[in-house]
Amino acid sequence: MDKILFIGGGQMTEAIIRPLIAKKIYSANNIFVNDINDSRLHYLQNMYNIKPTKQIKANADIIVLGVRPQDQWAQVIKKLKPENKNTIIISIIAGVTISQIKQSLTVDIPVIRAIPNTLTDTEFGYSGVATNTQDQSVVKKYLVIKFFSSFGKLELLDESLLDIFTGYAVAGPNYIYYFYESIVDAGVLAGLHRDLAKRIAIENLYGAAEMLRLSKKHPRELLDINNSPAGVGINGLYELNNSDFAAALQRSVQTAVKRTIELGQINKHKPPMPTQKPTNE
Structure with missing residues (x-):
């Protein structure tokens, strides 16, 4: 082997x-x-x-x-x-x-x-x-x-794309964890027990991701299917649209990519710091 x-x-x-x-x-x-x-x-x-x-x-x-x-x-x-x-x-x-x-x-x-x-x-x-x-x-x-x-x-x-990949893909779970935490808190704020809010949020995350994968539809198409005129969903989206949610997420990715590049530049222009003497002879 x-x-x-x-x-x-x-x-x-x-x-x-x-x-x-x-x-x-x-x-x-x-x-x-x-x-x-x-x-x-x-x-x-x-x-x-x-x-x-x-x-x-x-x-x-x-x-x-x-x-x-x-x-x-x-x-x-x-x-x-x-x-x-x-x-x-x-x-x-x-x-x-x-x-x-x-x-x-x-x-x-x-x-x-x-x-x-x-x-x-x-x-x-x-x-x-x-x-x-x-x-x-x-x-x-x-x-x-x-x-x-x-x-x-x-x-x-x-x-040349690895820094962007790091800030977007590798750091990506951070954004999902943060969204999950926020949506669970929203459920608790609305009146659900935290355990129930967690279970619902996880199921929705899995289900929504699978819908995107299986249907191959644009997210906007799925949003249109999921929201009736003057309904509950579209009213919730209206409030989300009034927030800075999308731009804040995009800024988060940009900041993560920027920091990845900065760390690479620091490493490029500075010699390795002396630490404990390697024993791997």
């Missing part, structure tokens, strides 16, 4: 490992994690039965770079010397470009830059994936498709 080495055992790494093992697509015996934090490695080993390692020269089919952008990622990458000539690197380091990774590598192997979705346990959500022209064909390999489809869907993008 395919072997995967995660360099960095943080929250996103764990969120990816969890469905890989739960769906039995990968064996825990073939998942290795390297991290400078021993307690984190012990936790992951005890929780998922994966293989902790201090080595970064493992014979892995996929190496996932999951260190933080402020850590010494360049030094870690320079030490990568995969024994497997067909190894593929997947970087989930925020703000670090494919070009930067290629410059730090001492071996010529394909590099994929990915922005994983945060809905990894649900099989929903897109992971944004980019690579350079030279390595583009590797994204279509079964090995890569299997990896990303284990925790959602794969969307191949130009690298």
Whole structure:
């Protein structure tokens, strides 16, 4: 079976490992994690039965770079010397470009830059994936498709779109959670018990999303179907139209995208901050 080495055992790494093992697509015996934090490695080993390692020269089919952008990622990458000539690197380091990774590598192997979705346990959500022209064909390999489809869907993008993807798609659940919280509060304000308001809101979110998917209708068409003249629904929409709801949502996305770009620029113009000396020799 395919072997995967995660360099960095943080929250996103764990969120990816969890469905890989739960769906039995990968064996825990073939998942290795390297991290400078021993307690984190012990936790992951005890929780998922994966293989902790201090080595970064493992014979892995996929190496996932999951260190933080402020850590010494360049030094870690320079030490990568995969024994497997067909190894593929997947970087989930925020703000670090494919070009930067290629410059730090001492071996010529394909590099994929990915922005994983945060809905990894649900099989929903897109992971944004980019690579350079030279390595583009590797994204279509079964090995890569299997990896990303284990925790959602794969969307191949130009690298220039990854910042927008991050602010819109990866941050997207935030907007849904906030809407859900607000609509539940609205139900409570109107007089429903919170538990009932929650159950109704969840059912409506699922149902409305499925209606959009199945009907393939424009939302306005569904709104027209759902609202009779001078009825309850259209009166509720009238009040919503008088609010700043749509513009506020759009501003939220724009702000998230702007911040993603800012973080990338900070990482681009500043050298990695010295932290604890890496032990992965």
